[in-house]
Amino acid sequence: MAMALYAPGLGYYANSSTKFGQMPSSGSDFVTAPELTPMFGRTLAAQVAQALDKTGTDTVWEFGAGSGALAGQLLDALAALGTKVARYRIVDLSGTLRARQQLALAAHGDRVEWLSELPETMQGVVVGNEVLDAMPVQLLARVGGAWFERGVVKAPDADGWSWQDRPTELRPPVEVTGDHDYLTEIHPQAEAFMATLADRLTQGAAFFIDYGFPEAEYYHPQRHMGTVMCHRAHMADGDPLSDVGLKDITAHVNFTGIALAGQNAGLEVLGYCSQARFLLNCGLLTHMEQGTPAQRAMAAHLVHEHEMGELFKVIGFAVGAPWDAIGFAEGDRTHTL
Structure with missing residues (x-):
């Protein structure tokens, strides 16, 4: 999985294929929430703004920024909220995606910086949308x-x-x-990533959005075929040994393992809930009311139970004493981890 996704020049995330987009005709393989509707980033911005305020930081870190759509949405929405963001730092292993991000975010100037690895110490609010599922299992x-x-x-x-x-x-x-x-x-790599992040994040918070389950559901006796899945041209298949390097390979996230890895390394869990509940807590309905019927229809995909609303979860962490994060105000499921 590591080689198929990240081998220089050959791996899926290291080659020049389009990857992200709403339609197969664009040459893309799958769509993520920020490509689906800008309301995703605008809504997430409310939580990021609160976290920047609570932690006394002014830097946003995004891991695996994809097309750059989420970064643009967050920067615009945070500016509209009057939240100061001195730096927006993107950590991404893909050189080809970095070039796409730089083009998409050119209007934001030198506030946006790119890194290929974590620094020894960091402060700020970390965001990762569909990052953990791409870590080799x-x-x-x-x-x-x-x-x-x-x-x-x-x-x-x-x-x-x-x-x-x-x-x-x-x-x-x-x-x-x-x-x-x-x-x-x-998931040893994802759990090691959480431990490293906890070690280096000296002030701030972190939020990860991804599809997955708590441990009791992940290892349910009836889930006997695992969760590894491949995506290409908006079609899914279960054979990672075919077309290696030409399609995405993912696995669902064991959120209990992620929570324990963070806790064991010193982070505090702020909350864990479905994406639907998180976005509603952060004000998605207000954004939908202000949109056109077509825009509301696209945003509804984020919260419908049979689409992204229930399968996707959000987990939050804080450095130091926890605080009441607005995204988990209702529907918190931390007790299920």
Whole structure:
């Protein structure tokens, strides 16, 4: 997964394909919330503004900024709210996406800066939309009652790739009841990222929006095929061994693991809830009322339960003592983690 997504010049996020956009005709593979409607960023800005105020910081950090759409929406909305943002720093591994972001954000001048890695120390409010799901996972397979790590090898008799299992001491973080064959993922890289972020964020807060579940749902006995999925031309498939480097590979987020990794490294959890509840708490309805019927219809995709509203979750963290974040004012599910 790491090679398929990030190998220089060849990986999906390292090549020049379009990736983000609303329609397959644009050459894109999938749409994220900021491309769907600017109301996403305008609404999220209310939480970012509160967090900047509560933490006494003036810098926004975005991880994996995609097309740059969310950065532009946040910068415009924060300015409209009268919130001072001295710097907007984007941490992105993709050189081709960085070029697209620089073009999209040129009007914001040198307030926007790009980094390829985390600095030793940082202060500010961190935002990550659909970042954790793109962090490489490890596959664990229970076959005939024994656990194996599932890896990738060169196909023995043909071009391409094949799966291969090897015995392992690795296990899911909770016991998966039953004795049926079972495929799932563990997320050491995403959890290590949270620990590193917690170590280096000396003042501020962080908010991550992504699709996933708490641990009890993630490792439910009936979820026996895992969550790895690929996306290309707005179509989904479950075969990461085909068209390697030409399509996105993702896995759902285990939000319990993310919360524990942050907590164990010193962060405080501000809240955890569905994307729908978070955006409604932050004032999405007001933005929708001010929009056209077509704009309201697009924004509704963000909160409809059968679309992005329930599958996507938001988790927030703070450095130091927690405070009442507006995004979690109602519908907080931290107790389910």
